[in-house]
Amino acid sequence: MRGVEVRSGSLFSYVDLEARVPAGHPLRAIRALVDEALLRLDDDFAAIYAPIGRPSIPPEQLLRALLLQAFYTVRSERQLMEQLDYNLLFRWFAGLGVDDAVWDVTVFTKNRDRLLDGEIAAKFFASVLDDARLKGLLSDEHFSVDGTLVQAWASLKSFRPKDGSGEPPAPGRNGERDFHGETRSNATHRSTTDDDARLFRKGDGQASRLCFMGHVLMENRNGLAVDAELTRAAGTAERTAALAMAETLPAGHKTLGADKGYDARDFVMELRELGITPHVAQNAYRTATARRRSAIDGRTTRHRGYAASQRKRKRIEEIFGWLKTVAGQRQTRFRGVARVRMAWTLALSAYNLVRIPKLVAEAA
Secondary structure, rough: OOOOOOOOOOOOOOOOHHHOOOOOOHHHHHHHHHHHHHOOOOOHHHHHOOOOOOOOOOOOOOOOHHHHHHHHHOOHHHHHHHHHHHHHHHHHOOOOOOOOOOOHHHHHHHHHHHHHOOOHHHHHHHHHHHHHHHHHOOOOOOEEEEEEEEEOOOOOHHHHEOOOOOOOOOOOOOOOOOOOOOOOOOOOOOEEOOOOOEEEEOOOOOOOOEEEEEEEEEEOOOOOEEEEEEEOOOHHHHHHHHHHHHOOOOOOOEEEOHHHHHHHHHHHHHHHOOOEEEEEEOOOOEEOEEEEEOOOOOOOOOOHHHHHHHHEEEHHHHHHHHHHHOOOEEOOOOHHHHHHHHHHHHHHHHHHHHHHHHHHHHHH
């Protein structure tokens, strides 16, 4: 007998979100890691909220929602609120009940400065790594570093002379602006939309864009990110950030793999002063008119570990690929280096959270 479709609402709802999420769903293992990491931040959350007044939305729920945005490539916080309204899986992960009202989208705007002041993104990133370290997933000796460009939320039309000269774009929603024959540089121009964005390109033949530079320090055992930084784009930004992250590594013999962009005499020398063996790709060449010597010589390249580091360091591109295609970090949705850094760090936390349960299952 054919069933008849009946559309009638129920007066009461007895939906158990815990029962609706399959036992083997990947988010279950991730949720357990997230809850443990957030529990260790309880004192930090208490320090950034007033002890009296009207209760706010729990910061734990806000951070879980932002992680969902990275996991499922949700393009905006407004779309994230729509998903939380009707997606039971999202409600379960964020910690909302079936009948709980969804927050207004401005709740992220109001709470972002508070989370920034408390450096919550960096502390959460470190807390997630504590679990990985306890499970023996991290290497204490072998690391790799690299940087990539994060396109700014600013148009090239906003890159105007600092002295106020220059013609503005034509009127209209997307007015034209002719830059041919005009010399533009970060020394004479700045973006009127995002003052922290810089005009930059990573190589010859590539287009210059207003962007930031994201940096990642990766351990070589399982390819997990162990440190993150985001800076204004500049020619020496990658090496400067790499040295700053290298200084935080634990004491003892260590190696640091990197590409040819890090083959600079000062960088290699400072790594050796830190007790770190520089496994940097050689950038030596000889032409009819010039010759460049690499800062890396046979003292380093003759060891088998150097070749191993050069193979392992390429895994850092997997991190960049995930961040840009899944976590939405190809172009930032924020302005200002502090906010962009927070989004970059949370996205890297999401990457580690995706990887850790898989690594634990493989080791079991």
